[in-house]
Amino acid sequence: MTTQPSHSPASAEHPDDAAVIAPAERDDPLVVVQGLRKVYRSGPKEVVALHDVSFEAYPGELIAIRGRSGSGKTTLLNLVGGLDRPDGGHVVVAGHSVTELPEPGLLGLRRDVIGFIFQSFGLIPVLSAAENVGVPLRLSRTPAAEREERIRMLLSMVGLEKHTNQRPYELSGGQQQRVAVARALANRPRLLIADEPTGQLDSQTGRQIMQLLRAVVRSEGVTALVATHDPSLITLADRVLELHDGALVSPSTPRTVATDGRVPG
Structure with a gap:
């Protein structure tokens, strides 16, 4: 199979922002x-x-x-x-x-x-767990209500629903990496x-x-x-x-x- 390169045009909603990327066919290799x-x-x-x-x-x-x-x-x-x-x-x-x-x-x-997860966690120290997860959602201009629900769901998925307001220094290394996983999944x-x-x-x-x-x-x-x-x-x-x-x-x-x-x- 030959995969053809694709270049997505910039979104009309975000003319000065990065191009919006459309999904590929599910049967193709990702x-x-x-x-x-x-x-x-x-x-x-x-x-x-x-x-x-x-x-x-x-x-x-x-x-x-x-x-x-x-x-x-x-x-x-x-x-x-x-x-x-x-x-x-x-x-x-x-x-x-x-x-x-x-x-x-x-x-x-x-x-x-693409969602990225790094060895060093890469969390912003002054932000809470919930705020760190929300960074990609803010960058993609996700509406506030949808953003808050997505953050809540992701932190629950990684087992940190009781740690939403804690900053990175208040979390263990494993908990920090769980926040990083949730953040990587923010924009699906x-x-x-x-x-x-x-x-x-x-x-x-x-x-x-x-x-x-x-x-x-x-x-x-x-x-x-x-x-x-x-x-x-x-x-x-x-x-x-x-x-x-x-x-x-x-x-x-x-x-x-x-x-x-x-x-x-």
């Missing part, structure tokens, strides 16, 4: 990555971060991306999410060419289609991108967060790309993509990963 290449340059020196990476990801699928530090996991997620530009290859998300969209289109894609994204979302958490809390992501994938029908090096968390994925020195190793199942005796760094 993410198509073809021949992706990224090179970092420092003077005459070149470091190939990614080389000829190709894969597809479908709705309702949780894909773990594993590999040692420096293998290219973060670079891959940044390219899929439109946070960086590749030096070669193509990325299509929900029918839209990430590699060809101009910056307003990328802003619309990140606002309407089709794709979740999580870069080492359990990296700052203990093993038990990390597994709870991974289980939460798996439950969200199942209940919301979203696609999730999760970078992690923890083999105990990888077993919760539907599929595993392993990167080695920027190249994609043959995809494996969680069962294979759990029993092949290799533990990534």
Whole structure:
């Protein structure tokens, strides 16, 4: 199947804002990555971060991306999410060419289609849990009543309905990451991108967060790309993509990963 790039025009309601992104067909792969290449340059020196990476990801699928530090996991997620530009290859998300969209289109894609979860949580310290979750909804100009109901539902989904008014410093690391998950889901994204979302958490809390992501994938029908090096968390994925020195190793199942005796760094 050939996925055609799509460029959405700016919304008449938001003429000065990012382009509004229309949904893709549900039967299509949500993410198509073809021949992706990224090179970092420092003077005459070149470091190939990614080389000829190709894969597809479908709705309702949780894909773990594993590999040692420096293998290219973060670079891959940044390219899929439109946070960086590749030096070669193509990325299509929900029918839209990430590699060809101009910056307003990328802003619309990140606002309407993609939710991001980071290792460092990325919460705004002076805002409450509810206010942090509401940030994307304010940016998308969601009406106040709808916004408040969405915030309430999301915090309940992640088990924080009793912590709506607490600020990040009043929450545990696991609770902060739950707020981050809720925020990532605020605008009903089709794709979740999580870069080492359990990296700052203990093993038990990390597994709870991974289980939460798996439950969200199942209940919301979203696609999730999760970078992690923890083999105990990888077993919760539907599929595993392993990167080695920027190249994609043959995809494996969680069962294979759990029993092949290799533990990534």
